[in-house]
Amino acid sequence: MNVVIDQDKCVGAGQCVLLAPDVFDQRDEDGIVVLLQENPPEQLHEDVRQAARVCPALAIQLDDS
Amino acid sequence: MTNTLSDLPAFPMERRCPFDPPPQLTRLRAEDPVSRVRLWDGSTPWLITRYEDQRAVLADPRFSADVHKPGYPHLTAASAVRRERSRAFISMDNPEHDAHRRMLTRDFMVKRVEALRPTVQRFVDELIDDMLRDIPPVDLVEAFALPVPSLVICELLGVPYADHAFFQRCSRTLISRTVTPDATIAAADELKDYLSRLVDAKDREPADDVLSRLVVKQLRTGALTRSEVVDMAVLLLVAGHETTANMIALGTLTLLQHPDQLAELRGTDDPQLVVNAVEELLRYLNITHTGRRRVALEDVEVGGQLIRAGEGVIAANDVANRDETAFPDPDALDIHRQARHHMAFGYGIHQCLGQPLARVELQVVYSTLYRRIPTLRLAAPLEEITFKHDMAVYGVHELPVTW
Numbered sequence: 003m004n005v006v007i008d009q010d011k012c013v014g015a016g017q018c019v020l021l022a023p024d025v026f027d028q029r030d031e032d033g034i035v036v037l038l039q040e041n042p043p044e045q046l047h048e049d050v051r052q053a054a055r056v057c058p059a060l061a062i063q064l065d066d067s
Numbered sequence: 068m069t070n071t072l073s074d075l076p077a078f079p080m081e082r083r084c085p086f087d088p089p090p091q092l093t094r095l096r097a098e099d100p101v102s103r104v105r106l107w108d109g110s111t112p113w114l115i116t117r118y119e120d121q122r123a124v125l126a127d128p129r130f131s132a133d134v135h136k137p138g139y140p141h142l143t144a145a146s147a148v149r150r151e152r153s154r155a156f157i158s159m160d161n162p163e164h165d166a167h168r169r170m171l172t173r174d175f176m177v178k179r180v181e182a183l184r185p186t187v188q189r190f191v192d193e194l195i196d197d198m199l200r201d202i203p204p205v206d207l208v209e210a211f212a213l214p215v216p217s218l219v220i221c222e223l224l225g226v227p228y229a230d231h232a233f234f235q236r237c238s239r240t241l242i243s244r245t246v247t248p249d250a251t252i253a254a255a256d257e258l259k260d261y262l263s264r265l266v267d268a269k270d271r272e273p274a275d276d277v278l279s280r281l282v283v284k285q286l287r288t289g290a291l292t293r294s295e296v297v298d299m300a301v302l303l304l305v306a307g308h309e310t311t312a313n314m315i316a317l318g319t320l321t322l323l324q325h326p327d328q329l330a331e332l333r334g335t336d337d338p339q340l341v342v343n344a345v346e347e348l349l350r351y352l353n354i355t356h357t358g359r360r361r362v363a364l365e366d367v368e369v370g371g372q373l374i375r376a377g378e379g380v381i382a383a384n385d386v387a388n389r390d391e392t393a394f395p396d397p398d399a400l401d402i403h404r405q406a407r408h409h410m411a412f413g414y415g416i417h418q419c420l421g422q423p424l425a426r427v428e429l430q431v432v433y434s435t436l437y438r439r440i441p442t443l444r445l446a447a448p449l450e451e452i453t454f455k456h457d458m459a460v461y462g463v464h465e466l467p468v469t470w
Contacts, residue, residue: 015418015422016176016177017422019178020177020426028178031173032169052408058125058126058415059415059418
């Protein structure tokens, strides 16, 4: 799984951090998303998919190939 | 389809069961999911009732949140007047919206509100201590539900809690659906004057709080005008306490109606169950019950209907949260279900800024109150409880409890 984030779209809601804290964080200056790992391990895939689904700004794209 | 004005259903609609959305809304979701309704001023915006359609609309920049645009579906005459006089990011589109919202996202980010958790716990513990010194029955709204978020938002913003009676009175007026435009403007102006004086105080002596940071980083640099700082502060103050207060009281009432789940919540060692219960109560109750409002900037097709540029749109998130395509057996409260994708905080770029804080507050409350007062119960029959049908944010006016 390849994770791509769009910091321009992000509104800092933080749901991704709550769902997959090993994959997503928020930067200190404005709470906008930062990606901790682009290719998270299998056991985190479900959480990451949920994070992408609930993201209110559609700022998380997943590529499962 | 040519309905005459009088054929269209009036919106908002009436509930039958106080814990469920209006039956007419549920029927529309099944039979006519994108259809016109009639508002107080005779306008006929589109009502969107299905979960997926609402997500599509709220994520689509062709639907504007700008209350100044013709066709924006205002809740009441009073809110039309009040919102048109304010400039806050809740009523802006991009790029301006993101620029304003990003002035605040740092203060509401997950790790910062997590750092507030011990303070929230302390407020909750002390309020419960005070309550237990009283002789029941006690009104949980006054004694607990309102003070918790009020204390927290005051701490965060840098507003003196000592003034809470004043701004609670103003807030209540601002979210009333039955108040006159004049009364609403008077309350808004009182609150703005108060916050403007506080802005001066912060300018003289900045502290470690949100209002001070807005003064130092935005007002002094000219990024925001004084009136924009004040409008932002009003939004945070009002949004920061009425909503959470209602979730605390109405959530408690709801759990009292589901004693098995309350017992499980009370007895659990698993913090994840508390996290889950909070999301499920947010979904089930959806206290922001007048719909997320937008106006179309272009012609857009939604759910098979063509919405034209300039037409108003209302996404009724209460009934989206009971959509069986998103939540199996949706009308049942189930603190074990997967409810993370609910729309109680809205969706799209305007999704509630305060949601991480609301979550921490509710998690602390629901994991503490019932444990500290295990015999908590209603001190009046359910039929005597009065619900806030008349407010933009739903809840109970009072909650008499005993133990």
